Amino acid sequence: MSVPLQDPAPTLTVRDLHLTLAGRVILTATHLTLAPGELVHLRGENGAGKTTLLRALAGELPCQGVVQLQGHAPGSRPARARTAFISTEPALLDDLTVHENLQFMAAAWNSPHIPILNLAHAFGLAPWLDAWPTELSRGTRQKVALSLALGLGLPLTLLDEPFSTLDTASRDVLRDALQARLHAGGSILLTTHGADLMGLPSRALEISQGELRAAVQAA
Numbered sequence: 001m002s003v004p005l006q007d008p009a010p011t012l013t014v015r016d017l018h019l020t021l022a023g024r025v026i027l028t029a030t031h032l033t034l035a036p037g038e039l040v041h042l043r044g045e046n047g048a049g050k051t052t053l054l055r056a057l058a059g060e061l062p063c064q065g066v067v068q069l070q071g072h073a074p075g076s077r078p079a080r081a082r083t084a085f086i087s088t089e090p091a092l093l094d095d096l097t098v099h100e101n102l103q104f105m106a107a108a109w110n111s112p113h114i115p116i117l118n119l120a121h122a123f124g125l126a127p128w129l130d131a132w133p134t135e136l137s138r139g140t141r142q143k144v145a146l147s148l149a150l151g152l153g154l155p156l157t158l159l160d161e162p163f164s165t166l167d168t169a170s171r172d173v174l175r176d177a178l179q180a181r182l183h184a185g186g187s188i189l190l191t192t193h194g195a196d197l198m199g200l201p202s203r204a205l206e207i208s209q210g211e212l213r214a215a216v217q218a219a
């Protein structure tokens with residue numbers, strides 16, 4: 001007897017999320033799910049609430065409602081162990097070299113160091129491995145952070161405008177790394193201002209004036 005195929009459990013589930021800052025409701029999201037191997041592309045104008053949503057899902061901002069990452073609340077230890085979040089100004093440890101940062105983060109996540117280093121090489125970071133983070137340009141710092149985020153191979157990757165500071169060759173490397181993460185069953189939520197996702201299969205969501213709306217289209 002054949003067993004009916006079932007949809008895999010979502011990596012991320014959001015229902016009736018409300019986020020209030022300084023007495024003002026900044027963000028509402030009635031419904032959002034992210035399946036394994038799915039890329040959701042969050043679009044919206046300046047100030048729409050994209051970064052705020054990513055920060056809430058990463059556990060950096062407290063919110064009300066149902067938010068579950070593989071059954072865990074954002075910010076909890078198990079949720080943090082499953083989430084990579086790269087902001088537009090990614091933090092690195094300034095008293096460690098780039099290579100030491102990569103090794104330290106791999107050890108902190110109990111993850112192999114080699115996939116991270118391979119991505120760093122693909123991004124052309126070899127000349128920067130012995131540099132200090134304070135010596136890096138914005139785009140180079142972003143490439144270090146993206147090597148970490150995608151090389152860790154965590155179930156959920158949250159990326160705030162990951163393409164914005166990258167040159168053409170690095171955008172291609174990022175596209176291939178995102179594709180590989182999706183093939184491995186990772187879930188990705190990323191923000192952009194525009195619509196160009198370089199051919200990556202994605203589901204677009206629109207966020208406007210702090211309100212997350214229903215799906216727009218598959219790309």
Ligand SMILES: Nc1ncnc2c1ncn2[C@@H]1O[C@H](COP(=O)(O)OP(=O)(O)OP(=O)(O)O)[C@@H](O)[C@H]1O
Binds near residue numbers: 026046052
């Ligand atoms: N700490 C805070 N206190 C009060 N309001 C805030 C705070 N952080 C963000 N906001 C407000 O939340 C709203 C959404 O900001 P957010 O940074 O999420 O927008 P965004 O869509 O990422 O914009 P952009 O494309 O410009 O980066 C804005 O109106 C902003 O002023």
